[in-house]
Amino acid sequence: MSLEPVAFDNEHEAFRESFGRFLEKTVLPDYNKWRESGAIPRSVYRAAGEFGFLGICAPEEYGGGGVTDPRFGAVLVQEAMRVGCTGFAVTLAWHSNVCIPFITAHASTEQKAEWLPALAAGEKLIMPVDGSCLQVSRSPDGDAMVTGAVGSVIGGAVADLLLTVITEDGRNTTLVADIEPSDHDNNPGVAFSVEPVVGSLGLEDAALADVVFGHRMSQSNLVAGDAGSAIAADGDLWLAVVHLAGAHAAFDRTVTYVQERKVFGERLSTFENTRFRLDAVSSRYSAVRAAVFAAIGQRQARVPSNADASALLRLAAGLHQDSVDLGLQLHGGYGYMREYPIAQAFADAGFLLASGGSNTEIYQVISPMARY
Structure with missing residues (x-):
C-alpha cells in the first residue's frame, strides 16, 4: 500500500x-x-x-x-x-x-x-449496527424473526433504518431494518424498542440508544449476497478517519494553548519538553495520515480488506488517544474544565476507544501539523 x-x-x-x-x-x-x-x-x-x-x-x-x-x-x-x-x-x-x-x-x-x-x-x-448478538429463528409457517439487543448504538435514537449483518444456517445476510413506528403498528407481532442512553461521559451528542430487535424479516429488507465484510471494513476505515481528524483537532487546540499560556513568565511553547512531546505526536500524525489517506484514495476502486482497515483503525485510534492525552496534560488543571474544548475532546476520544467506537462488528520549536 x-x-x-x-x-x-x-x-x-x-x-x-x-x-x-x-x-x-x-x-x-x-x-x-x-x-x-x-x-x-x-x-x-x-x-x-x-x-x-x-x-x-x-x-x-x-x-x-x-x-x-x-x-x-x-x-x-x-x-x-x-x-x-x-x-x-x-x-x-x-x-x-x-x-x-x-x-x-x-x-x-x-x-x-x-x-x-x-x-x-x-x-x-441509517446507521450500521453490530449483528453478532442477534438471533434468527423460524416459525412453523416459515416466517423468520430477528431478535436480540445491542447496547449504545451510535445514532440509534434518531435512526429510521439500521444496517446489520445477520447469520442464519451459517450464511450471512445483510438486513436493512425499518424501525419507524408505522412499521410496528402494521406488524403487531413485532416487538422493537429504542431506549436512549443518557448521562454518558463522552459522545453525549451522538444520539446513543440501546436497541432491542424483534423484526419479522421481509425479503424487501434483505440485501442479496454476502457483502457484510464490506460494512465492517468501511466502518473501520471511516472510524480511522474520525480518529485521525480528532487527533489533528486536539493537537491544534493544544498548540494554540501552549503558545498563549505562560508559566513562570515564559510561554509554555518555549519549554524544551513541550516542543519535544508535540513534535513526537506531529511526526506520528504525518505517518498515520499518509496511510489512512492512501486507503481513502484506493477506496474509490475497492473496499479495503478487513485486516488493512482494522490495522489503520488501531493506528489512528492510538494516535487520537495520545493526542488528547498530551493536550490534557499540557493544559494542566484547565484541561479538566468543560469550558476548555480539550476536556470534551478527551471525553469523546475515551468513549470511542472504550466502546470500539463503531456500530459494526470488527472494531472491536513546534512543528505545525500538515494541513488536511
Whole structure:
C-alpha cells in the first residue's frame, strides 16, 4: 500500500468552505444545548440533506450528488471534528460514507429507489449496527424473526433504518431494518424498542440508544449476497478517519494553548519538553495520515480488506488517544474544565476507544501539523 497522502484539490476545498459555513450557521450556535439533550435534532440532518451534504455518494437519479470520490466524505468528518462536533462527525460518517455507499453498491434497483432518495435528503437516517448478538429463528409457517439487543448504538435514537449483518444456517445476510413506528403498528407481532442512553461521559451528542430487535424479516429488507465484510471494513476505515481528524483537532487546540499560556513568565511553547512531546505526536500524525489517506484514495476502486482497515483503525485510534492525552496534560488543571474544548475532546476520544467506537462488528520549536 502506498504511503503517499492524497491531496485535496480546489473542489474539495470549496466543499470544505461550504460545509464549514453550514456548521457555523446551523450547527454550532446550539450545539452545547444538543449535547446536553443527548442528540442533534433531526431538522439539522434534513438541512444538511437539503444542502447536499448527506447524499454526496448517492447516485444522481436518487437525489444524490453522484460523487464517487471518498475524499469529499473525509472533508465532512474533518470539519465536524475540527469544531468539536464529534457525535455529528461519527453519524455523518456512518450515514453518508458507510451505509449509503453500501446500498448503492449492493442493493437492488427497487431497494435503492425506496431508500436512497430519503437518505440523501435527510428525511431518513441509517446507521450500521453490530449483528453478532442477534438471533434468527423460524416459525412453523416459515416466517423468520430477528431478535436480540445491542447496547449504545451510535445514532440509534434518531435512526429510521439500521444496517446489520445477520447469520442464519451459517450464511450471512445483510438486513436493512425499518424501525419507524408505522412499521410496528402494521406488524403487531413485532416487538422493537429504542431506549436512549443518557448521562454518558463522552459522545453525549451522538444520539446513543440501546436497541432491542424483534423484526419479522421481509425479503424487501434483505440485501442479496454476502457483502457484510464490506460494512465492517468501511466502518473501520471511516472510524480511522474520525480518529485521525480528532487527533489533528486536539493537537491544534493544544498548540494554540501552549503558545498563549505562560508559566513562570515564559510561554509554555518555549519549554524544551513541550516542543519535544508535540513534535513526537506531529511526526506520528504525518505517518498515520499518509496511510489512512492512501486507503481513502484506493477506496474509490475497492473496499479495503478487513485486516488493512482494522490495522489503520488501531493506528489512528492510538494516535487520537495520545493526542488528547498530551493536550490534557499540557493544559494542566484547565484541561479538566468543560469550558476548555480539550476536556470534551478527551471525553469523546475515551468513549470511542472504550466502546470500539463503531456500530459494526470488527472494531472491536513546534512543528505545525500538515494541513488536511
